Amino acid sequence: MADAHDVPLKIHNESVIESNLVIYPFTRLGEETFISGPLIKEHGIEKHLENVRTLKTKDTDILLCTTMKSGTHWCHEILSMLLSQSLEYNTKGVLHHMLLDFAAYFMDKLDEVDDPRLFTTHLPLHHLPIHHVKNGNKIIYLNRNPKDRWASNYTFLHGKLGIPDWTWNEFFDNMILKDDLQGGWFNFTREFEKAAQIKTANILPVKYEDLKLHPFSTIKKMAEFINVSHTDDFIREIIEKCSFDNIKKNKYDSTRIIDPKHESTLFRKGIIGDWKNWFTVAQNEKFDEIYREEMKNCNVDFIYEC
Numbered sequence: 001m002a003d004a005h006d007v008p009l010k011i012h013n014e015s016v017i018e019s020n021l022v023i024y025p026f027t028r029l030g031e032e033t034f035i036s037g038p039l040i041k042e043h044g045i046e047k048h049l050e051n052v053r054t055l056k057t058k059d060t061d062i063l064l065c066t067t068m069k070s071g072t073h074w075c076h077e078i079l080s081m082l083l084s085q086s087l088e089y090n091t092k093g094v095l096h097h098m099l100l101d102f103a104a105y106f107m108d109k110l111d112e113v114d115d116p117r118l119f120t121t122h123l124p125l126h127h128l129p130i131h132h133v134k135n136g137n138k139i140i141y142l143n144r145n146p147k148d149r150w151a152s153n154y155t156f157l158h159g160k161l162g163i164p165d166w167t168w169n170e171f172f173d174n175m176i177l178k179d180d181l182q183g184g185w186f187n188f189t190r191e192f193e194k195a196a197q198i199k200t201a202n203i204l205p206v207k208y209e210d211l212k213l214h215p216f217s218t219i220k221k222m223a224e225f226i227n228v229s230h231t232d233d234f235i236r237e238i239i240e241k242c243s244f245d246n247i248k249k250n251k252y253d254s255t256r257i258i259d260p261k262h263e264s265t266l267f268r269k270g271i272i273g274d275w276k277n278w279f280t281v282a283q284n285e286k287f288d289e290i291y292r293e294e295m296k297n298c299n300v301d302f303i304y305e306c
Helices: 038-043 045-053 072-084 100-105 107-112 130-134 146-157 168-176 185-198 208-213 215-225 232-241 244-250 254-258 281-294
Strands: 009-011 014-017 027-029 032-034 062-066 118-121 139-143 203-207
Touching (some): 027 045, 038 045, 062 072, 072 118, 072 215, 072 232, 072 244, 100 107, 146 168, 168 281, 203 208, 203 215, 215 232
Parallel strands (some): 062 118, 139 203
Antiparallel strands (some): 009 014
16 A cells, blocks of 8 residues: 555546645635535536536445535445445545545546445535435435534644635634535535435435444444444444544545645544634624524534533
8 A cells, every 4th residue: 555645646546636735715606615626626616516416326326425524534434344344444545435526536437446336525415416316325414513513624624735824713704604615514414404304315314423422323323224234243343443543543544635744634533522622602602693593494403512
């Protein structure tokens, strides 16, 4: 395996993204902004999203749909072990396992990927492959309490190539209050919660906090949903292999390409309640006010401390 610090990253030995990838300013389409690479910008974000929506997935394909910093890499590792029926870490990283947000870089390689294929995305429901949603193919929807998620986003994005050197207060004003990245957390959550409730898509909702506090029952539910063999001992072994400390030590971090020193900042604390170290009293009250208004017709609860 190539050293984790090597750049550019490769898929099937072909360079797909150059090193020193500057991700800001984000690419805008209407009221939404997206993280994109040079190839996507070259062809246009609208064309890229259209290609994702018209992607013909297989009945055996699985989509892992998450908002940024909601445990994507963690859940992806768990699913990879369940699907492969092994305890080997996926050393290629999420980008190499079909992150739809960067589909332009691997679309022509999909036929080379063994079934069942696991796609990952931070895109909202209305940008997902139409064929996959309408056919009732499997979607695992992973979410996290938005306060911890935003605190994690700040520490992850801070210092990345092109990102303004915002203080937390500036990040709160420019990112959290605007909430438009990858379509926005509120929009993302409302769409998926509604679709899961009225069953317009085959969705298994999973929460970061449940994976953290109740890993056995949550992973068992995931295994049953994707219809894979699983013994209690196998699930316990996955829990151990995918503990935060083990993941932080062993998981390949493809996001190094947006760090100026190509260092890994993907895994930090992995706890519930770290938001209290960031949100001021006034910011917390402001966010709660916005949350109540945005989510007044959405029946979903999150754990904010434990």
